Amino acid sequence: MMSAGFQSSPAAARSRVAPFLSLSLAVGAASMLACAPATTTSGMGSMSGSSSSMSTTPPSPDPRVGLRAGLMDAGEASWNMRVLSKTPPSEKFVGITNSDLAFTGNYAIQGNYNGYQVWDISNPTRPTLRTAYVCPASQSDVSVYRNLLFVSGEGLTGRLDCGTQGVTAPVSRERLRGLRIFDISDIANPRNVGNVQTCRGSHTHTLLVDPKDADNVYVYISGSSNVRSAEELPGCVSATPDKDPNSALFRIEVIKVPLAHPEQAAIVSSPRIFNDLTAPARHGEAPEDIAASRQRLDAAKAHGEFTGVFFGAERVLPSGMIRPLLDSIVRARGGSGAAAATAEDSATLRRALPAMLAGMFPPDDSHHGPTQCHDITVYPAIGLAGGACEGYGMLLDIRDPAHPTRISAVADSNFSYWHSATFNNDGTKVLFSDEWGGGGQPKCRATDRKEWGADAIFTIVNGQMQFQSYYKLPAAQTQYENCVAHNGSLVPIPGRDVMIQSWYQGGVSLFDWTDARNPKEIAFFDRGPVDSTRMGSGGTWSVYWYNGVLVSSEIARGLDIFELTPSAFISQNELDAAKSVHFDYLNAQGQPKLTWPPTFALARAYVDQLERSRGLSSSRLASVRDALANAERASGGARQGALALLATQLSAEAGSSSDGGKVTMLAGAVRQLAGI
Amino acid sequence: MPSAEQGQAAAIARARADSLRYPFTAADIHFMSAMIGHHAQAIVMSRMAPTHGASPAVRRLAERIINAQQDEIATMQRWLADRRLPVPEARPGPMKMTMDGMEHEMMMPGMLTDAQMAELERARGPEFDRLFLVDMIQHHRGATSMVRDLFATPGAAQDETVFKFANDVNVDQTTEIARMQRLLADVMTAP
Numbered sequence: 001m002m003s004a005g006f007q008s009s010p011a012a013a014r015s016r017v018a019p020f021l022s023l024s025l026a027v028g029a030a031s032m033l034a035c036a037p038a039t040t041t042s043g044m045g046s047m048s049g050s051s052s053s054m055s056t057t058p059p060s061p062d063p064r065v066g067l068r069a070g071l072m073d074a075g076e077a078s079w080n081m082r083v084l085s086k087t088p089p090s091e092k093f094v095g096i097t098n099s100d101l102a103f104t105g106n107y108a109i110q111g112n113y114n115g116y117q118v119w120d121i122s123n124p125t126r127p128t129l130r131t132a133y134v135c136p137a138s139q140s141d142v143s144v145y146r147n148l149l150f151v152s153g154e155g156l157t158g159r160l161d162c163g164t165q166g167v168t169a170p171v172s173r174e175r176l177r178g179l180r181i182f183d184i185s186d187i188a189n190p191r192n193v194g195n196v197q198t199c200r201g202s203h204t205h206t207l208l209v210d211p212k213d214a215d216n217v218y219v220y221i222s223g224s225s226n227v228r229s230a231e232e233l234p235g236c237v238s239a240t241p242d243k244d245p246n247s248a249l250f251r252i253e254v255i256k257v258p259l260a261h262p263e264q265a266a267i268v269s270s271p272r273i274f275n276d277l278t279a280p281a282r283h284g285e286a287p288e289d290i291a292a293s294r295q296r297l298d299a300a301k302a303h304g305e306f307t308g309v310f311f312g313a314e315r316v317l318p319s320g321m322i323r324p325l326l327d328s329i330v331r332a333r334g335g336s337g338a339a340a341a342t343a344e345d346s347a348t349l350r351r352a353l354p355a356m357l358a359g360m361f362p363p364d365d366s367h368h369g370p371t372q373c374h375d376i377t378v379y380p381a382i383g384l385a386g387g388a389c390e391g392y393g394m395l396l397d398i399r400d401p402a403h404p405t406r407i408s409a410v411a412d413s414n415f416s417y418w419h420s421a422t423f424n425n426d427g428t429k430v431l432f433s434d435e436w437g438g439g440g441q442p443k444c445r446a447t448d449r450k451e452w453g454a455d456a457i458f459t460i461v462n463g464q465m466q467f468q469s470y471y472k473l474p475a476a477q478t479q480y481e482n483c484v485a486h487n488g489s490l491v492p493i494p495g496r497d498v499m500i501q502s503w504y505q506g507g508v509s510l511f512d513w514t515d516a517r518n519p520k521e522i523a524f525f526d527r528g529p530v531d532s533t534r535m536g537s538g539g540t541w542s543v544y545w546y547n548g549v550l551v552s553s554e555i556a557r558g559l560d561i562f563e564l565t566p567s568a569f570i571s572q573n574e575l576d577a578a579k580s581v582h583f584d585y586l587n588a589q590g591q592p593k594l595t596w597p598p599t600f601a602l603a604r605a606y607v608d609q610l611e612r613s614r615g616l617s618s619s620r621l622a623s624v625r626d627a628l629a630n631a632e633r634a635s636g637g638a639r640q641g642a643l644a645l646l647a648t649q650l651s652a653e654a655g656s657s658s659d660g661g662k663v664t665m666l667a668g669a670v671r672q673l674a675g676i
Numbered sequence: 677m678p679s680a681e682q683g684q685a686a687a688i689a690r691a692r693a694d695s696l697r698y699p700f701t702a703a704d705i706h707f708m709s710a711m712i713g714h715h716a717q718a719i720v721m722s723r724m725a726p727t728h729g730a731s732p733a734v735r736r737l738a739e740r741i742i743n744a745q746q747d748e749i750a751t752m753q754r755w756l757a758d759r760r761l762p763v764p765e766a767r768p769g770p771m772k773m774t775m776d777g778m779e780h781e782m783m784m785p786g787m788l789t790d791a792q793m794a795e796l797e798r799a800r801g802p803e804f805d806r807l808f809l810v811d812m813i814q815h816h817r818g819a820t821s822m823v824r825d826l827f828a829t830p831g832a833a834q835d836e837t838v839f840k841f842a843n844d845v846n847v848d849q850t851t852e853i854a855r856m857q858r859l860l861a862d863v864m865t866a867p
Contacts (some may be wrong), residue, residue, distance in 0.1 A: 067845065097836075129830040138836060155839050157698050166698045225839075226827040319867060357710045371850070391851040413736065413855065415850055416744070438844035441747040448743065537756065 018658070021512060056568045058521065064475035064507065064638030066109045069116035071538070071556060074530070080523035080567040081510065085548065088558040090117055090132045097537065098553045100151075100204075100487065102142040103546045104585040107187065109149065110553050111140035115162070116151060117559075118187055124549045124561045133190055135162035137176065143207040143587040145217050148262055149182040149190060153229040154201035154223050162192070171232045179203030179255060181262050194263040196255050199227050199236035199248035204375040206589045211380055215260070216636070218401040221253040224372040224390065237469075241272075249371040250274050252530070254385075254402050254596055273396060273406045274370050304346075308353050322560030326358065327554045375420040379427060381593035386421025386430050391458070393418050395463060407463045414451040414470070424497040425490060425594045429516055430465065431457050433485035442535065444483035444506045446476040453484040455501070457516050468516035473503045480529045480536065481505030489588045491550075492581040493574050493664055494596050494605050498522070500550055502537030505529055508552055508562070512569065522569035530556055544588045548579040556594065571608040599670035600632050606666035616657025624650070624666075629672075643674035700759070703832035704827040707822060707842065709754045709764050710771045710835015714784045714822070715752075716747040717768035718815055721788070721796060721808065733859055734808055737852075741812070744848065746839070755837055802863060809860045816849040816856070
């Protein structure tokens with residue numbers, strides 16, 4: 001969600017005064033940074049220079065603090081990454097909010113509240129506009145599959161005919177709220193081949209490619225806006241499910257799209273994945289929290305205290321609550337009161353308690369809990385989806401694509417609005433982001449708590465999520481920069497969990513969450529505020545890794561493309577291995593399984609990681625590097641033999657290494673290189 | 677780009693954004709004005725938490741409400757100022773409306789009466805927690821009903837900022853109501 005629209009002219013006049021002050025701050029920051037060569041600061045809006053450093057210390061003071069404001073000429077700071085290109089919006093899209101990205105072949109498709117733009121990014125230093133398609137809708141969330149492009153419409157002004165005049169009538173057959181489908185076989189001339197109208201519109205959507213179904217794709221619709229009237233779209237019911245079982249609340253929509261006949265796309269189910277939610281809405285508990293509360297409960301029970309289950313958890317019941325109940329039981333048999341209670345009375349109370357509690361705390365009916373999801377990330381390779389649904393993060397089983405079911409749910413009192421999910425590649429962890437304030441508010445000020453408007457990282461154990469830590473952009477932003485956790489994707493560094501993420505005007509942040517308890521920033525890019533005198537609309541909506549580069553959709557400034565530079569945190573070999581991963585297309589909310597082709601870079605990436613973790617001795621690391629270099633120089637049978645020998649040796653060494661898992665991965669990569 | 681061109685690009689961007697802005701209605705103005713006083717009361721209520729012996733969970737909730745609703749008040753005031761409309765101060769109390777040339781005072785849905793505010797002001801400790809949660813659930817339900825009324829008004833919420841803002845208020849406060857219901861269960865069963 002984004003709240004702020006573009007600002008009107010009074011601000012333009014005011015903003016002329018302030019740049020001098022901000023500029024001096026930016027220059028000051030840059031000069032102080034002379035000793036931290038990994039960082040580039042640019043106060044003049046020129047392209048950031050490239051530099052790299054083997055220092056493991058983040059630049060201090062943080063060069064993101066105090067950057068000069070400006071729409072197209074803001075100060076910039078980067079660390080361990082560099083700008084390849086900055087491309088302003090094309091004419092019909094200037095001043096209108098850019099939104100999410102999807103990729104196919106050499107194209108980046110950039111949603112915009114006015115339609116979408118297709119950029120050819122074959123040369124990432126010089127993207128060229130291929131198509132600018134005007135068809136207004138908020139938020140124009142985009143996905144692509146083969147020849148089909150899907151675009152979300154949620155707002156009240158979207159029109160079936162793509163007109164720009166809006167729809168003012170409260171009930172209108174001209175309004176589009178739902179999913180538009182375009183045939184982009186000729187990418188320069190998209191054709192609108194179908195539309196699926198939904199009751200609450202589509203804030204976001206998720207394309208699900210079922211590995212078992214070659215003829216159809218599925219689209220999960222998320223949207224928590226108001227329910228339209230039944231006069232506008234027959235069948236839409238805004239009453240709650242207890243009053244009308246056809247309620248459009250408390251469900252998601254699943255659209256099935258026949259690939260040969262996209263015009264026949266239609267809603268095939270409306271799964272009620274929120275029913276009977278009982279997870280308590282409290283701070284995500286770490287394993288030690290859970291153990292401690294278990295201990296407290298066990299001790300209380302051993303002590304003979306009364307417990308009861310309500311709102312999804314067993315709790316110790318206070319004496320203030322038990323005493324009157326016991327009192328009534330004793331009096332009922334003619335006794336004098338609770339003080340005269342016998343063991344028999346206590347047993348009677350224990351038997352009666354569940355029914356009494358059920359009466360006092362009716363089970364959470366459909367009035368509570370989420371009525372919709374904000375976004376769902378599907379990971380078909382592991383049959384799971386992460387649903388970010390109002391106050392909950394959920395794991396869904398999606399093996400039957402039209403009928404997703406909930407496996408588990410978590411809530412967290414530090415989380416406001418669960419926004420989106422990203423799995424790590426092996427599906428053992430999931431990261432949820434909290435878009436506190438909807439994306440239009442400045443939630444990264446020095447005074448804002450680190451655990452609010454952040455990411456929460458969970459491990460997945462037997463289908464249950466266990467809280468591990470929070471990650472938040474570590475650089476304080478001004479009150480005029482909307483900043484909160486937003487969209488991102490994995491960066492395919494083999495053997496590690498590394499993610500790039502957008503934080504609106506907080507810029508983009510690359511972090512390593514391999515150690516789920518200690519996520520750590522390892523690169524960034526940021527600009528100064530759009531406006532130094534007031535909250536302006538801008539910032540990066542989403543940033544995704546696609547075939548070797550990082551592509552960011554900047555709400556106001558256009559399309560930015562970055563590349564990572566080698567550093568103490570990511571070696572050249574790791575970057576080369578990451579760049580060996582190729583996607584034919586990418587929708588970040590349809591998470592692809594990353595696989596690395598066998599390359600020497602992949603093997604060396606693991607060697608570099610073993611050097612970092614000290615998983616092998618320095619002499620052994622050197623001899624492994626030599627062996628790989630010699631094998632690379634050799635060919636045919638000699639190469640194969642050398643690699644096979646190395647792989648066998650490494651497998652045997654794994655058991656004695658402090659990082660045996662990584663040694664085994666290295667052995668596997670070498671074995672694959674040998675082709676055996 | 678030279679700086680003159682930079683300035684021009686910014687001006688063009690703003691002009692285009694203005695020209696494409698959909699019309700706003702009296703209902704939009706009413707919503708963006710009335711919600712300021714509504715939010716202001718939530719902030720006054722929440723500021724009591726640290727001095728009224730609130731539990732850590734309620735204090736944290738109150739801190740979140742203050743942070744969220746202060747920022748949202750700024751959003752509403754900015755939206756009104758940009759349209760050269762009267763900008764109400766962030767003060768709790770009834771909304772002043774002029775109808776047929778007469779000024780009327782109107783209490784927004786869910787707002788606490790003076791008596792309720794006084795009762796909350798007197799409460800301490802667990803009783804403050806309980807009352808705060810009950811009152812704030814009432815207050816939030818009022819806000820979500822204001823959103824429903826806005827969307828039920830012909831022509832309203834076409835403006836991009838109003839549409840997003842109203843949706844944000846609705847989902848954030850609906851989520852918070854569910855959280856407060858559970859907190860209330862905790863408070864009622866606390867030893």
